[in-house]
Amino acid sequence: MSALRRHRALTRIWASDPGWKGWFTTVNHTDLGRMFLLVAVTFFVIGGILAMLIRAQLATPRSAFMGPDIYNQVFTMHGTIMMFLFAIPLFEGLAVYLLPKLLGTRDLAFPRLTAYGFWCYVFGGSLLIFSLVAGIAPDSGWFMYPPLSSEIASPGINTDFWLLGITFVEISAICAAVEITVTVLRYRTPGMSLPQMPIFAWYALVTAVMILTGFPPLILGSILLELERAFGMPFFQADHGGDSLLWQHLFWLFGHPEVYIIFLPAAGVVSTILPVMARTTLLGYGWVVAAAVTLGVLSFGLWVHHMFTTGIPHMGLAFFSAASTLVAVPTGVQVFAWIGTIWKGSPQLRLPMMWILAFFVTFVIGGLTGVMVAVVPFDWQAHDTHFIVAHLHYVLVGGFVFPMLAALYYWMPHVTGRKRFFKLGETAFWLIALGFHVTFLAVHWVGLLGQRRRIHTYDEGQGWEVINLIASIGGFVTAIGFALVIVDVAVNAAVAIRGSRDPWRAGTLEWAMPTPPPAYNFASLPLIGSRNPLYEDPDLPVRLARGEGYLGDPSRDRRETLTLEIASGKPAYLVIFPKNTALPVVMAFVTGGIFVGMLLKLYWLVPLAASGVAALVARWVWVLGSRHDEGPQEVGQGLALPLATEVADPPGWWGSLVLLLGNATFFGSLLFGYAFLWTVAPNWPPPGYLQPDLLGPVLLLAGIALSMAGIRLADRRLRRGTGPWLGLLLGLAGAGAVGVAAASLLLGTSHDAHAYDATVWVIGGYVLFHAGLTGAMTIFLALRAAAGYVSGSRIGEVQIVRLWIDYTAAVALLGLGVSWLPGVLT
């Protein structure tokens, strides 16, 4: 088979639907990555326009351009859009586009999930933009502190747009994180052991795990605040045993890791591009990986530094101040590793490199002012002034936007297959770099003079006028620079000449394919033995196109890729990806019903939409799998592998495991909130505790035992070739018993009496939801077994259900236990 015929055959198998329909049914990571990036840039433009409105307002004292009502919406939405609708999704888009190509595989682990996440992002983001256009946008600041954001101080719908829109968007972050984690761990090309992975994959892995552990506290906080606003459950009201500081803890428990979730992908980009620009390899690969992991871990220990002025005890301040300064160490290690890399090689000053240098200058300043505000006495003065505004812009623009511009110019030839011809990019570089520094050096300065952040205007005579005017002029220059970048990209993508395949002479696998990339990425998958396969073997792309790797034979007419054992890089099993489908976009739309129902207080719509989602999920899972055993499959190079349907740890099992990590963090945050209110909040203890009767605990323990034993029995019977029915029936009974025990919590307390009752309600609801979920999964499994999808060798789905049942047992025991304990003790 010639390379061209192989290309045609693979394209027919992998291509998205033609025409406008393809936009909605595509599950291809290249398409979805580009769509993600495009939408994220659109939001960046909207956020940028808001930034210009802010600078226009602050350019002169006593400005009559905007009143506080409008200004408060504008700055709240600027922060919200840039953080949630631009920075995180841009990383997701970059990872979705790039990761499979860097890892030498054909798509991400769960292609339909990529699409679902993308559509949730689009719909959730649209909700927020709608509120902005309609003039009812959130106006409590992007970190939404209650009680300012509570029903009492913000009775309108504005805050609900934030809480619901952002939670909707966060679904996409969680989806992407699950996807990236499983892809990096298992979907790589043969031979790519963990130490052989491209450095960006490490950064993406750390970032994804951080999203899974960092976002759940925010999602929990948003749900609690929405429950308070909608149903009067007083989680944040001091009068009823709630505590507004609980929100701050949950928010910054997310918010600080968030800063590193934004920075780490950028660092991954720098670590990838910089060695290529310096014609060498990265200095201290192992050290850099260790630094990224350390940064990820440490970033969870310093959220309190956003709360130094809330009256935290002095010992606490000392601890978090130490942690905040300590986090600069792994950052320092990376910065010096990069500079050492430049020393090691012979650097070339091309446009991506210029952006990396701009990153260095800006980020180092941002890091140093960051260390300054980590010193508590300094922070007590600088907190909530424009000094902080300037600091965070140095970190986020310097540490994220500039590296992303480097990435843009570095990978643009890959996306378009064209060589940059019109050199507007250099002019844009100087406009942005200089404009940015003029703006934010001035903002630092005016902050030190005491200008508070978020004031809608200021009076003459404080010495701020000239500085603010300079900052605004710098801001407009920056904006012109960004506009020029967009023009540059659009023009070059449209009309520039075709470029060569590997214009930067890089060594990583994304350059081992034709550009723009074909739908299937690699005509065959390589066996690699180094971190820069193209340096070892410059002919690799040609050999792959000729089909001289794995899975080069398209004759089975299905979307195939390989998975590896995690550490070693040995091939493990063969995966068949799903075809194009509109299921993700439909499911995202129906999911939207839940959020719109809450938003408009059409509460009947919520359960309706939720059942719709459940039905679509069932459909989603049903179409996978096979009714008969196919045995080992030839994958080329004399190797035969089992299908994913015939192993005990299929992709769905890994996906569940990773999702449960995020879920466990959510539950852990809930228990943290319970303990926090208990020990710290004013107006405790509550008037009375829930008094369990004997029946509840008995049902709980019996339910846990039944469900865990039931699924194990079903598993064993299936493997012996007999029916799983008895086991599944026991499992269902167990789930029912756990559900009844959990429901007793809801019946025993009134949700809006005291923060204690409200918290017990949420814990009970959480356990009840999981009992219902495992019950539904058990019924689904029985249907699958009856239809012949499950057998002694096709046992993976049983393992997935078992994982969820075991998790439910653990959270039920813990959740109901801590809810009953106080009542038993008193």
Added chain:
Amino acid sequence: MLAGATAIFLFVMALLVLAFLRGPAPASDEADEGREKVWIVGLGLGFSLTVLAALLAYGLIVGERLLPRPGPEVVTVRAEGRQWKWSFGYADAPGRVTEGILHIPAGRPVDVEITSADVIHSFWVPRLAGKLDAIPGYVNVLRIEAWTPGDYAGVSSEYNGPGYKDHVFTVRAHDEDGWIAFLSGEEP
């Protein structure tokens, strides 16, 4: 701190510029090992840790000095923030409430008990001390001291809604006679 930060910034930038000026370096595994020692262990770990440890110690010592400590001289006042007013009470003059102006004696340490009646505010008199939040359900204590009599501008520094910009107050520090007069109920 600013000088230190500038020095570090210039040092890093100098390293960056030098990287471009010097010629190609030898490429070998041994050379890389040496580089890792210099760049990562030496600069990345050693340099960062030293600077940060020194800074942290400095911060903790300064912070410790700012802590409110009990003493016979200490005057206690109360500040309650609400949208968009401040009202102040005085332990030495029970029942006395002033709005918008906090009266204190000059030259004596003052503990301000800060709380809120509605949303979160922050009590900040830049010339007297750092800021501390007013949080519903909590009383946070801030130690301030004015060396000389006079008016000191104070602002609310936690965003609290549409009236945020004009949510300001004044701290009026009295000399000894003025303070006694204020406590005895005379309008100053």
